[in-house]
Amino acid sequence: MSRKESVFTLLLLSLFGPTYSCLKDPAAAYRHSGAVCRLTYPAAAVLNEKTTKVIEAAFQHARYPSMQGEKSLPLIGKVSYGLENLEIHNLSIGQSEFELVPGKGIALKISNVSAVFKGTILYGYGSWLINVEQSLDLEIESQIDLGINPRLYCGKGKVAADTSDCYLKFHKLRLHLQGDKEPNWLKKLFTDFITFTVKLVVKGQICKEINKLADILSDFVQDTAAHFLSDGDISVDIGVSTAPTITANYIESYHKGLTNYNNTTSVLNESVFHPSQLTEDRMLFFWFSDELFNPLIAAAHHDGRFHLNVSSEELSELLKSNLSSVNMEHIQTCLAAASAELRVWSSAVPHLHTFNTGSRVSAQARGELHCGGQGTPALVFETRVLVDVTASYADKKLFLHGSPKEISVLQAEIHSPDKVLQDEAQAHFIREAVEKVGVPKVLSVLQVEITRLLNKQGANLFDIVDPEVLPQDGFIVTKMDFGFPHHLLVDFLQKTLQ
Numbered sequence: 001m002s003r004k005e006s007v008f009t010l011l012l013l014s015l016f017g018p019t020y021s022c023l024k025d026p027a028a029a030y031r032h033s034g035a036v037c038r039l040t041y042p043a044a045a046v047l048n049e050k051t052t053k054v055i056e057a058a059f060q061h062a063r064y065p066s067m068q069g070e071k072s073l074p075l076i077g078k079v080s081y082g083l084e085n086l087e088i089h090n091l092s093i094g095q096s097e098f099e100l101v102p103g104k105g106i107a108l109k110i111s112n113v114s115a116v117f118k119g120t121i122l123y124g125y126g127s128w129l130i131n132v133e134q135s136l137d138l139e140i141e142s143q144i145d146l147g148i149n150p151r152l153y154c155g156k157g158k159v160a161a162d163t164s165d166c167y168l169k170f171h172k173l174r175l176h177l178q179g180d181k182e183p184n185w186l187k188k189l190f191t192d193f194i195t196f197t198v199k200l201v202v203k204g205q206i207c208k209e210i211n212k213l214a215d216i217l218s219d220f221v222q223d224t225a226a227h228f229l230s231d232g233d234i235s236v237d238i239g240v241s242t243a244p245t246i247t248a249n250y251i252e253s254y255h256k257g258l259t260n261y262n263n264t265t266s267v268l269n270e271s272v273f274h275p276s277q278l279t280e281d282r283m284l285f286f287w288f289s290d291e292l293f294n295p296l297i298a299a300a301h302h303d304g305r306f307h308l309n310v311s312s313e314e315l316s317e318l319l320k321s322n323l324s325s326v327n328m329e330h331i332q333t334c335l336a337a338a339s340a341e342l343r344v345w346s347s348a349v350p351h352l353h354t355f356n357t358g359s360r361v362s363a364q365a366r367g368e369l370h371c372g373g374q375g376t377p378a379l380v381f382e383t384r385v386l387v388d389v390t391a392s393y394a395d396k397k398l399f400l401h402g403s404p405k406e407i408s409v410l411q412a413e414i415h416s417p418d419k420v421l422q423d424e425a426q427a428h429f430i431r432e433a434v435e436k437v438g439v440p441k442v443l444s445v446l447q448v449e450i451t452r453l454l455n456k457q458g459a460n461l462f463d464i465v466d467p468e469v470l471p472q473d474g475f476i477v478t479k480m481d482f483g484f485p486h487h488l489l490v491d492f493l494q495k496t497l498q
Contacts, residue, residue, distance in 0.1 A: 033271050042282075062088075065201065079123065084120045094114070100249070109146070110146040115144070121177065142170065148164070152356045163207070164207075166207035313340060356471060359389050362390075384406075389443070402443045
């Protein structure tokens with residue numbers, strides 16, 4: 001059933017990234033998908049606000065070639081003509097309709113596209129009765145319906161759109177010479193047959209431009225998405241494993257979600273995705289497998305991303321405000337030094353497994369408390385922690401909430417000037433400090449850094465409405481409503497029109 005809404009169809013086509021092999025069976029593709037995107041029909045209502053800008057660009061950016069021809073007319077004889085320098089003016093876009101065609105693609109109809117083409121006509125006609133050669137300015141009034149039925153398929157390294165099913169229906173196409181709105185019978189006879197040629201040229205150029213815009217926009221959005229999912233030497237392959245699934249209510253794409261780091265690519269063994277895990281009650285859904293997150297976390301570990309330095313002033317305040325007592329006199333003496341610093345880093349690759357209650361993270365960290373300089377640290381410790389983490393997003397910020405479940409002290413050495421102390425008291429101090437100070441501090445730093453990275457890539461430019469992060473067994477679903485950022489369309493059109 002057709003719906004009276006316009007849609008930014010070309011953007012829909014470009015939401016799906018490049019691919020290197022295409023599976024024919026969607027069920028087989030599920031097993032190779034680390035991420036899934038479902039764009040429901042209401043999301044198209046937001047994107048459709050941009051339709052007119054893209055259609056306007058297609059008309060205005062099209063280059064209409066010069067046309068030459070000749071025809072024999074009764075009483076006049078042979079007529080030769082040429083149309084040059086065609087330009088479009090006074091473009092307006094009317095009503096739009098679209099629908100998602102299950103199993104095929106998208107049907108888009110734009111009604112009442114009004115435009116005036118201006119240019120120059122060179123013509124000559126002659127017979128035994130009359131012989132005329134002229135060069136005149138012309139105007140072509142047009143009123144057109146535009147229809148595009150893109151077929152989505154998987155090929156040539158991406159999900160592509162075959163836009164060959166493109167048609168223009170002309171309700172009006174009138175050619176006027178030198179502003180003559182009421183031509184005599186001779187001019188009318190001449191101009192009427194030229195309009196047929198103009199129809200063919202305009203149709204060919206507009207459909208050609210729409211096809212070109214689809215390719216350009218696809219590359220533009222894919223490049224933008226690839227940039228969003230990369231930082232430094234770490235990137236994520238968002239290639240799709242099969243053509244998207246299309247129903248009357250949504251378009252769903254299946255992405256590999258493989259981490260690239262130091263010329264190596266992660267392997268996804270067996271995804272647990274099934275379409276029943278997603279609903280249709282929000283505009284946009286993202287499904288992320290644990291098998292996407294774990295290689296990404298491992299790459300961040302090997303890249304030295306999990307390294308934290310805490311100043312003596314901040315550490316003193318954290319210990320005083322969070323611990324019931326700080327009875328390690330040697331540590332307090334160390335923290336009094338102006339250049340004291342706690343250095344903490346991950347000493348083994350963290351691992352994540354998601355349950356319905358949240359994501360359980362297993363991590364191992366080593367820390368050293370230096371009183372100043374590079375000498376022997378006053379405190380050396382290594383711990384293994386299990387933390388249940390949940391995430392939320394609001395006010396363009398990520399929030400991480402953690403609940404420590406298990407803390408093991410693998411090493412605890414407090415170096416005093418005359419001896420090394422190792423007993424249960426130190427281990428208890430380390431466990432309490434990790435639980436009440438270390439885990440909250442690490443999560444607070446991570447949420448700030450991840451928010452900074454998201455904003456650096458432009459996430460804060462989207463109007464994300466009431467996002468939800470829902471942990472499940474082995475995967476996470478995020479769902480949201482959103483507003484499309486106008487700047488993305490502006491950037492695209494500016495680059496296209498250069």
